[in-house]
Amino acid sequence: MRLIESPGRILEGSSIRYTETETVRTFASEFSGGMRQRAVIAMALACEPEVLICDEPTTALDVTIQAQILELLAEIQEDRDLAIMFITHDMGVIANVTDKVNVMYAGEIIETAEVERLFENPKHPYTRGLLESIPGSQSGEQLRTIDGNVPTPTESATDCRFAPRCPKAFEECTQIHPELVPVDGEDEDHVAACLLYPEDRSTAKAVEYHQRKGGGDGR
Amino acid sequence: MSQDAVHPETEVETAGSPEEDVMVEVRNLKTYYGGDKPGPFGGRPVRAVDGVTFDIKRGETLGLVGESGCGKTTLGRTLIQLEEATDGTIRFDGTDITTLKGYELKQWRRNAQMVFQDPDSSLNNRMTVGEIIREPLDVHEWGTPRERRQHVRDLLDTVGLQREHYYRYPHQFSGGQRQRVGIARTLALEPEFIVLDEPVSALDVSVQAEVINLLEELQDEFGLTYLFIAHDLSVVRHICDRVAVMYLGNIMELGPTEELFSDAANPYTLSLLSAIPEPDPTAEKDRITLHGTPPNPRYPPDGCPFSTRCPVRIRPPEYEDLDDEVWQGIGTLEEILRERQRADRSIRDRLRGMLGMETRYSTIDEIYEEVFGDIHVPSRIEPTLDDVAEHVRANNEGKALDAMKAEFGGACEQQKPEYYTVSASGRRSLCHRHDPEYRTPEETLDDRHQ
Numbered sequence: 001m002r003l004i005e006s007p008g009r010i011l012e013g014s015s016i017r018y019t020e021t022e023t024v025r026t027f028a029s030e031f032s033g034g035m036r037q038r039a040v041i042a043m044a045l046a047c048e049p050e051v052l053i054c055d056e057p058t059t060a061l062d063v064t065i066q067a068q069i070l071e072l073l074a075e076i077q078e079d080r081d082l083a084i085m086f087i088t089h090d091m092g093v094i095a096n097v098t099d100k101v102n103v104m105y106a107g108e109i110i111e112t113a114e115v116e117r118l119f120e121n122p123k124h125p126y127t128r129g130l131l132e133s134i135p136g137s138q139s140g141e142q143l144r145t146i147d148g149n150v151p152t153p154t155e156s157a158t159d160c161r162f163a164p165r166c167p168k169a170f171e172e173c174t175q176i177h178p179e180l181v182p183v184d185g186e187d188e189d190h191v192a193a194c195l196l197y198p199e200d201r202s203t204a205k206a207v208e209y210h211q212r213k214g215g216g217d218g219r
Numbered sequence: 220m221s222q223d224a225v226h227p228e229t230e231v232e233t234a235g236s237p238e239e240d241v242m243v244e245v246r247n248l249k250t251y252y253g254g255d256k257p258g259p260f261g262g263r264p265v266r267a268v269d270g271v272t273f274d275i276k277r278g279e280t281l282g283l284v285g286e287s288g289c290g291k292t293t294l295g296r297t298l299i300q301l302e303e304a305t306d307g308t309i310r311f312d313g314t315d316i317t318t319l320k321g322y323e324l325k326q327w328r329r330n331a332q333m334v335f336q337d338p339d340s341s342l343n344n345r346m347t348v349g350e351i352i353r354e355p356l357d358v359h360e361w362g363t364p365r366e367r368r369q370h371v372r373d374l375l376d377t378v379g380l381q382r383e384h385y386y387r388y389p390h391q392f393s394g395g396q397r398q399r400v401g402i403a404r405t406l407a408l409e410p411e412f413i414v415l416d417e418p419v420s421a422l423d424v425s426v427q428a429e430v431i432n433l434l435e436e437l438q439d440e441f442g443l444t445y446l447f448i449a450h451d452l453s454v455v456r457h458i459c460d461r462v463a464v465m466y467l468g469n470i471m472e473l474g475p476t477e478e479l480f481s482d483a484a485n486p487y488t489l490s491l492l493s494a495i496p497e498p499d500p501t502a503e504k505d506r507i508t509l510h511g512t513p514p515n516p517r518y519p520p521d522g523c524p525f526s527t528r529c530p531v532r533i534r535p536p537e538y539e540d541l542d543d544e545v546w547q548g549i550g551t552l553e554e555i556l557r558e559r560q561r562a563d564r565s566i567r568d569r570l571r572g573m574l575g576m577e578t579r580y581s582t583i584d585e586i587y588e589e590v591f592g593d594i595h596v597p598s599r600i601e602p603t604l605d606d607v608a609e610h611v612r613a614n615n616e617g618k619a620l621d622a623m624k625a626e627f628g629g630a631c632e633q634q635k636p637e638y639y640t641v642s643a644s645g646r647r648s649l650c651h652r653h654d655p656e657y658r659t660p661e662e663t664l665d666d667r668h669q
Contacts, residue, residue: 032512033287034512035512062286062287062450063286063450063452063491063494063495064286064490064491064494064508064509065286065512066494066496067494067506067508067509068508068509068510070496071506071508089423089424090496091424091498092453092495092496092497092498093496094498095496095497095498095499095500095502096496096497096500097496098500115500116500116501119498119499119500119501120501129425130424130425131498133424133425133427133428134424134453134498135427135428135431135453135454135456135457135458141435142432142435143428143429143431143432143457144428145425145426145428145429145432146425149393149395
C-alpha cells in the first residue's frame with residue numbers, strides 16, 4: 001500500500017488535472033513535462049532512498065514548472081531528511097537549492113565551497129569565468145566569455161586541464177597537475193585545484209606545495 | 220504604476236507613434252492548426268496564435284518569451300510565412316505578406332530568415348558546411364557559382380569560423396560552432412529581418428555568451444532587425460530592446476525591456492519573473508508558484524487566457540472573504556472537471572461506469588474527498604457543490620462547470636480583458652485588474668501572497 005500511496009502523494013501537489021486515483025491510472029504519454037518529472041521523482045523515491053541524485057531535473061522544463069519541481073524537491077528533502085546531489089549547469093538553480101557546490105571541469109573537481117562563499121568569492125579562474133558569463137549579472141555591452149573549448153579528457157591529467165583557456169596561466173600550469181588545496185591555506189571547506197593557491201604562499205612556494213601533494217598521492 | 224495612467228485602449232492601431240520607423244506591423248494575427256475541415260471529422264482547431272497585435276521597429280530586437288507551447292515558435296514561423304496565417308495581417312514595409320504567392324513570395328523570402336533552435340537537427344549531416352551555407356544562394360540563383368563559393372567563405376569569416384571549414388561536416392564542430400554555421404546560412408541572402416528561435420537555449424553558459432556577442436555584433440554591422448524567441452529571461456534582458464510576454468497564444472504584456480523587468484504590470488509577467496532562480500544564493504525573494512499547467516490551446520478558457528492559473532483572479536464580492544485554501548479547492552475541482560469534459564472516454568470506460576465497476580475516473584464523492592477532505596468548507600457554498608455533484612453523476616460535466624462559473628466566476632472567467640496602457644512608454648498589458656474599478660495586480664498579490 002505504501003508504494004501506491006507514496007507516488008500518489010507526490011503526483012498530487014499541483015497535478016490539478018487529475019485526482020490522485022486517476023493519476024496512478026494514467027499513461028506517461030498523457031502527462032505534461034512537469035507531471036512526467038514528478039512521476040520520475042516518485043519512482044526514485046519508491047524504495048525510500050537516503051540519497052537522491054538529480055541529473056538536470058529541471059533543465060527541460062519551463063520556469064514556472066521548474067519552480068514547482070524545485071519546491072517539491074525541497075519539501076521531500078525536509079520530510080524525509082534526504083541527501084540530494086543536484087547536477088545542473090543552471091547557476092540560478094544552484095544558487096537556490098544547494099548548500100555546497102563542486103565545480104567540475106573536464107572530468108575533475110576544480111573547486112568546492114559552500115554556496116554563498118562560492119558565488120561571493122569564486123577562486124578558481126574557471127569558476128570566475130563561468131559566473132561572469134551569466135547574462136544579466138554584468139553591466140557591460142559585451143558578455144564576458146571563456147575562450148576556447150572544453151577538452152575531451154582522454155588521458156590522466158599531468159597538468160592543469162584549464163591552462164590553455166586560463167587568463168591567469170603561467171609556465172608551471174602546463175607542467176604540474178594542481179591538487180585541491182585550501183584557498184587560504186587552512187580552511188578545508190573552500191578548496192580549489194589551481195597553482196595560484198593557497199593564496200598566503202608565494203607562487204613558487206605554492207607550486208612546490210602542489211607538486212609535493214601530488215607526489216604524496218602516489219602519482 | 221499609477222492608476223491615472225490606466226485607460227482601456229480600444230484602438231490598438233495607436234500602438235506605434237508615426238515618427239518611429241516601423242518595419243513589421245502585425246495586426247490581429249491568428250494561426251490555428253487543424254479544424255479547417257467541416258463536419259464530424261473536423262474537430263476544434265488548436266489556437267496556437269490567437270489574435271496578436273504588435274510592431275517591430277527597424278533595427279531593434281524584440282524579445283518573445285513564454286512557456287513552451289504558448290505559441291512563440293508558431294508566431295515566429297508565421298511571420299516569415301513558414302506557416303500560413305488563419306486570420307489577420309502582417310505588413311512588411313507596407314506589403315501584406317500573408318497574401319503573397321509564388322514568385323513574389325520567394326523574392327520576399329530573401330528578406331526574412333530564421334535561425335533554428337537546435338543546431339544538431341537543423342543542419343544536414345551529409346552536407347559539408349560550405350554546401351549548407353551555399354544552399355540558400357543556390358535556391359535563389361545568387362551570382363555565379365564562383366561568387367557563391369567566395370561569398371560562403373566570407374560568411375564563415377564573418378561568423379568567426381575559418382575559411383578552411385568549408386569542406387568540414389557539421390559533426391566535426393562543437394554546439395557553439397554549429398550554431399555559427401546556422402547563423403552564416405541565415406545571413407547568406409543578406410536579409411533585413413531575422414527570427415531567432417531560441418538560438419542559445421541548447422548551449423552552455425560560456426558558449427551561449429559567445430553566440431550572443433556574435434549576434435549583437437552582426438546586428439550592428441548589418442543593421443539587422445531581430446525577433447528573439449526565448450524562454451531564458453536573463454538572455455532576453457541582456458539582448459532585447461522590447462519584450463512581448465506570451466501566454467496561450469496571446470500577448471499578455473509588451474513594453475521596453477528594463478521597464479518590464481523592473482516594474483511588470485501583468486500578473487503572468489510577475490509570476491514568470493518571480494519563478495526565475497537568481498544566480499545569487501543570498502537573494503531572498505517571494506516566489507509566486509503557479510499551480511497546474513497551461514490549458515490545452517484547443518480548449519482555451521472563455522475569458523482571460525490566464526484565468527485558470529492566475530494568482531490574482533477577480534473573485535465575486537460575496538465570496539471575497541473565503542479562505543485561500545477553499546479557493547484553491549474550487550480551482551482544482553474546476554480543472555478536474557474541465558479535463559474530464561474533454562477527455563476521450565473509451566467505450567470500455569463508459570460501460571464499466573454504467574455497470575458500476577471501477578473506471579479510470581473517480582466518482583464525484585472521491586473527488587470531493589480528495590479536494591475538500593482536509594479543509595473546512597463553509598456551509599454557504601455547499602448548495603452549489605451539491606448541484607455540481609448532481610450534474611457530474613449525470614455525466615454532464617459541461618453543466619457542472621456552468622454552475623460553478625455562475626456561482627464562483629468573476630470578470631476574468633466571463634470576458635476577455637482588453638489591453639490597457641500601463642506606462643508612459645506605451646507598455647500594454649492584458650488584464651482586467653488595470654481597470655480602475657478593481658485593485659491592481661500588485662496590490663492584490665501583496666495581499667493574497669503574504
